[in-house]
Amino acid sequence: MLNFLARRLVTMLLTALCLTFIVFALTNLHPNLEKLAKQQASVRMSDAQVTSWLASHGYARPLVQRYGEWLGVVPGWTGKDAEGRPTGRCLSHYEGIKGATIPRYCGILQGDWGYSTVFREGVGGFLATRLAATGWLMLWVLIVMIPTSLVMGVLAGMREGSRLDRTLSVASIASTSTPEYVSGVVLIVLFGSSFTGLSLLFKQWGLISGGVILKGNATSAMSHITFDNFALPVATISIYGVGYIARMTRASMTEVMTAQYIRTARLKGVKFRNIVLRHALRNALIAPFTVIMLQIPWLLNGVVVTETLFSYKGFGWTLVQAASNNDIELLMGCSVVAVIVVLLTQLISDIGYVYLNPRIRIS
Amino acid sequence: MDNLTWPQIFLAMGERFWPVWVALALTFALSITFKRRLGLYGKLFDSPIAMIGFALVMFWVFAAIFAPLIMTHAPLDQLPGMRNASPGKALRDPQGSYPYYLLGGDTLARDVFSRMVAGSVVVIQIAPLATIFAYMVGITLGLPAGYYGGRFDTALSFVANLILAFPVILLFYLLVTPQIVQSGLPQYMAAVLFLFPILFLGVLVNSRFYVKPRFRNIAIALIVVLGGWLYLSTLSQPGTPFHLLPRALDLFNIPGNTMIVFVSVVFVNSPTVFRIVRGLTFDIKSRDYVAAAQTRGEGPWYIMLWEILPNARGPLIVDFCLRIGYTTILLGVLGFFGLGLSPESPDWGSTINAGSRLLAIYPIPALAPALALMSLVLGLNLLADGLREESLKD
Numbered sequence: 001m002l003n004f005l006a007r008r009l010v011t012m013l014l015t016a017l018c019l020t021f022i023v024f025a026l027t028n029l030h031p032n033l034e035k036l037a038k039q040q041a042s043v044r045m046s047d048a049q050v051t052s053w054l055a056s057h058g059y060a061r062p063l064v065q066r067y068g069e070w071l072g073v074v075p076g077w078t079g080k081d082a083e084g085r086p087t088g089r090c091l092s093h094y095e096g097i098k099g100a101t102i103p104r105y106c107g108i109l110q111g112d113w114g115y116s117t118v119f120r121e122g123v124g125g126f127l128a129t130r131l132a133a134t135g136w137l138m139l140w141v142l143i144v145m146i147p148t149s150l151v152m153g154v155l156a157g158m159r160e161g162s163r164l165d166r167t168l169s170v171a172s173i174a175s176t177s178t179p180e181y182v183s184g185v186v187l188i189v190l191f192g193s194s195f196t197g198l199s200l201l202f203k204q205w206g207l208i209s210g211g212v213i214l215k216g217n218a219t220s221a222m223s224h225i226t227f228d229n230f231a232l233p234v235a236t237i238s239i240y241g242v243g244y245i246a247r248m249t250r251a252s253m254t255e256v257m258t259a260q261y262i263r264t265a266r267l268k269g270v271k272f273r274n275i276v277l278r279h280a281l282r283n284a285l286i287a288p289f290t291v292i293m294l295q296i297p298w299l300l301n302g303v304v305v306t307e308t309l310f311s312y313k314g315f316g317w318t319l320v321q322a323a324s325n326n327d328i329e330l331l332m333g334c335s336v337v338a339v340i341v342v343l344l345t346q347l348i349s350d351i352g353y354v355y356l357n358p359r360i361r362i363s
Numbered sequence: 364m365d366n367l368t369w370p371q372i373f374l375a376m377g378e379r380f381w382p383v384w385v386a387l388a389l390t391f392a393l394s395i396t397f398k399r400r401l402g403l404y405g406k407l408f409d410s411p412i413a414m415i416g417f418a419l420v421m422f423w424v425f426a427a428i429f430a431p432l433i434m435t436h437a438p439l440d441q442l443p444g445m446r447n448a449s450p451g452k453a454l455r456d457p458q459g460s461y462p463y464y465l466l467g468g469d470t471l472a473r474d475v476f477s478r479m480v481a482g483s484v485v486v487i488q489i490a491p492l493a494t495i496f497a498y499m500v501g502i503t504l505g506l507p508a509g510y511y512g513g514r515f516d517t518a519l520s521f522v523a524n525l526i527l528a529f530p531v532i533l534l535f536y537l538l539v540t541p542q543i544v545q546s547g548l549p550q551y552m553a554a555v556l557f558l559f560p561i562l563f564l565g566v567l568v569n570s571r572f573y574v575k576p577r578f579r580n581i582a583i584a585l586i587v588v589l590g591g592w593l594y595l596s597t598l599s600q601p602g603t604p605f606h607l608l609p610r611a612l613d614l615f616n617i618p619g620n621t622m623i624v625f626v627s628v629v630f631v632n633s634p635t636v637f638r639i640v641r642g643l644t645f646d647i648k649s650r651d652y653v654a655a656a657q658t659r660g661e662g663p664w665y666i667m668l669w670e671i672l673p674n675a676r677g678p679l680i681v682d683f684c685l686r687i688g689y690t691t692i693l694l695g696v697l698g699f700f701g702l703g704l705s706p707e708s709p710d711w712g713s714t715i716n717a718g719s720r721l722l723a724i725y726p727i728p729a730l731a732p733a734l735a736l737m738s739l740v741l742g743l744n745l746l747a748d749g750l751r752e753e754s755l756k757d
Contacts, residue, residue, distance in 0.1 A: 029546050181719075
């Protein structure tokens with residue numbers, strides 16, 4: 001087990017390094033840097049000015065060296081500006097602070113995530129608030145999605161081929177064919193618009209006092225989450241995810257239900273209810289656990305679409321802003337978070353699988 | 364002229380789709396008559412779910428084929444007074460063109476119905492083809508990885524997992540930004556990815572027909588010449604470093620945007636296909652018929668392509684259907700974030716994005732493409748489910 005864990009961890013680290021390096025290389029291509037220089041200094045810079053700006057801000061050195069600095073394993077660059085004042089990668093955060101000791105290394109490993117050129121804020125702090133917002137969204141999505149999908153899968157899988165099974169299977173196929181930007185649009189039209197859909201109908205019947213049943217905009221959920229402003233985004237992400245987990249649970253459940261020990265229990269005269277709840281359920285839930293863990297990185301994609309659609313300023317929104325505004329260090333921060341989430345969920349699902357499955361655990 | 368009411372709108376839309384209904388009726392009539400002779404395809408018509416799925420998919424395929432007949436207006440025409448028009452609104456001055464905007468107009472006074480139909484053309488052109496390319500890449504790399512195992516497998520699996528660990532949207536943002544496009548990276552990727560189909564076909568023919576050198580030589584020459592020509596004219600773009608062919612020989616020019624979208628979708632899909640093919644190969648290579656082929660002294664590529672691959676077809680066909688649906692969703696994501704295709708493009712993702720800004724007031728411009736996309740993906744998923752059930756029955 002320890003050997004397995006160690007090997008997984010090494011692969012994970014290697015993957016993380018490769019991924020961040022690729023993102024670093026792609027975000028630090030020359031056209032990106034040129035755009036950055038023009039954003040930071042002046043739009044009407046000549047090519048020579050751009051080159052000198054890049055040189056004086058430490059962007060002219062080899063890519064690998066800059067990656068090392070960003071990571072924090074190579075000392076940050078230092079230099080002098082036109083007036084002879086010292087400049088450097090690690091210096092910029094200490095401007096105006098007298099007597100501060102300037103560290104030699106300042107990268108991700110030292111906890112220095114860099115500076116967002118668009119939001120004029122440190123990336124670390126900025127990402128933390130955005131991640132907290134997305135954390136709430138994810139939490140509610142998981143709270144809604146997991147029980148729904150497990151119940152759907154177990155109900156469908158306990159009697160394979162029954163009418164209930166067919167209905168639920170079609171429902172879960174429909175759910176997997178509804179990406180977030182479709183379900184979001186449909187939900188907003190149905191519930192979140194005072195001009196069309198159910199809201200208009202309900203208002204005419206006098207069932208609701210306000211204009212809409214649920215809010216089609218989740219900006220207010222940043223400060224306080226209510227059912228009103230959070231139901232639609234949570235539903236939007238959940239709808240796409242439920243179907244897949246339900247189908248995996250169903251497959252696992254049907255397999256368990258044909259096992260010998262279930263037949264023995266039936267022949268013994270155990271009630272069907274008890275067979276499902278006591279004998280089948282626990283074994284049937286091993287596979288869905290892995291699926292749910294691996295689904296979390298997928299939720300990340302859903303989060304990006306949903307946050308954009310409902311203008312909820314979380315992690316997904318930040319990623320879109322960083323990517324479309326050429327905010328290099330913020331985008332790097334976002335990808336580090338994304339990569340960590342992906343790799344951690346993979347690790348947890350592996351460990352969980354080994355832990356939950358007695359056949360693997362004992363051998 | 365009066366505006367249309369909702370029942371009239373549906374009738375009029377049904378009427379516009381007449382070529383699709385005729386084609387669907389013909390397809391179904393022929394297929395059901397001869398279903399016993401059509402193998403797996405024929406078996407689809409035993410399962411109602413698969414039939415519904417197939418009907419939905421073919422509806423959009425035929426809609427794309429007959430799009431010029433179905434569209435009431437050109438997808439970029441902006442007519443006076445039709446800005447955010449409500450569905451069924453009559454034109455002010457038809458002048459011989461179709462007198463209504465069946466599903467209303469969008470913010471730029473274009474016909475929502477026609478744009479929805481035009482969007483199906485984009486999806487039906489890109490999604491299946493991109494999936495086929497992803498399959499070619501996945502199969503060509505996955506078979507040897509599963510068959511040989513060892514270092515080759517470890518290295519390829521590591522790369523595949525690397526790509527899979529990227530959140531798709533981040534990858535799209537990295538690949539499709541104007542800066543990356545300027546650097547020519549997508550074209551280099553295209554140069555590598557588009558080589559795989561030629562490689563695949565070449566190896567496929569060679570491994571089986573090397574015993575009949577004359578036939579083999581002709582076939583390989585055909586594949587290399589025709590495939591190479593297609594390959595070069597796909598890549599060749601006047602005005603870029605990839606100006607490979609003189610204009611006279613250049614068969615077609617794919618717009619740069621479409622190419623990038625295509626490449627990134629293939630790139631995202633290939634690692635998953637690779638993993639599936641590798642897993643299946645791993646499983647099948649211990650079967651007796653593989654051992655028999657090895658004893659006969661068949662070459663490794665013959666065994667992989669003519670013994671293992673045909674026996675992996677069941678799961679692969681099912682996944683192929685699912686994957687076209689997934690690719691459709693990915694194309695929608697790209698459009699939704701305004702990546703790749705031009706903003707005027709009528710593809711469903713872009714129109715949903717454009718329509719979502721005024722969603723609460725004018726829902727139809729976003730709702731129509733959203734439901735269209737959903738119905739196509741639903742059709743593909745139902746079809747895949749039907750295929751899975753029917754292939755399990757054997």
